[in-house]
Amino acid sequence: MSNNQTVESRALPLSNVPVIQLDASLKKALDKMTEHRLGIALIVGSDNKLVGVLTDGDLRRLLLGHQSPLPELLITPAINFGTRTPSVILASASVTEAATVMAQKEIWDLPVVDGSGKLIGLVHRHNLN
Known part of the structure; x- marks a missing residue:
């Protein structure tokens, strides 16, 4: 892992990442x-700013904790079950910084944003090696 490489140089582009709009259903996220x-969906607003994420872990907790019928859950907006304050990293950060954040938070995927919060891509732990 090179210390001077930026996260942006290792990030998966948006075309290779599950990105959904804020009003998208859980079915669309799945x-x-x-x-x-990938075990994550990135949720963006109309301005392409990241507003949340939905992970495999969120889905497991949903299935174990909700008593609603599955058809009802599938039409509910995915953001209702995700995280509205996800960990992110700036595109200009180093690969080492990203690896550190991912290790500390015990996560596999880290959304990459610019200084205004606009989604740029996603760093997967395997892309950092």
């Missing part, structure tokens, strides 16, 4: 996560 084979 479809995108399956399509991209």
Whole structure:
């Protein structure tokens, strides 16, 4: 791992990441996560700023903790079950910084944003090696 490489140079581009709009249903999030084979969906507002994430862990907690019928859950906005204050890293940060954040938070995926919070991509732990 090179200390001087930026996170942006290792990030998966948005075209390779499950990105959904704020009003997207849980079903849409699941479809995108399956399509991209990642355990996270990035939720953005109309300005493409990151507003939350939905992870495999969120889905497990949802299935174990909610008594609602599955069809009802699938049409509910995904953001209702995700994290509205996800960990992120600036595109200009170093790869080492990203690896440190991911290790400290015990996460595999880290959204990459610019200085205004606009989503740039996603760093997966395997992309940092």
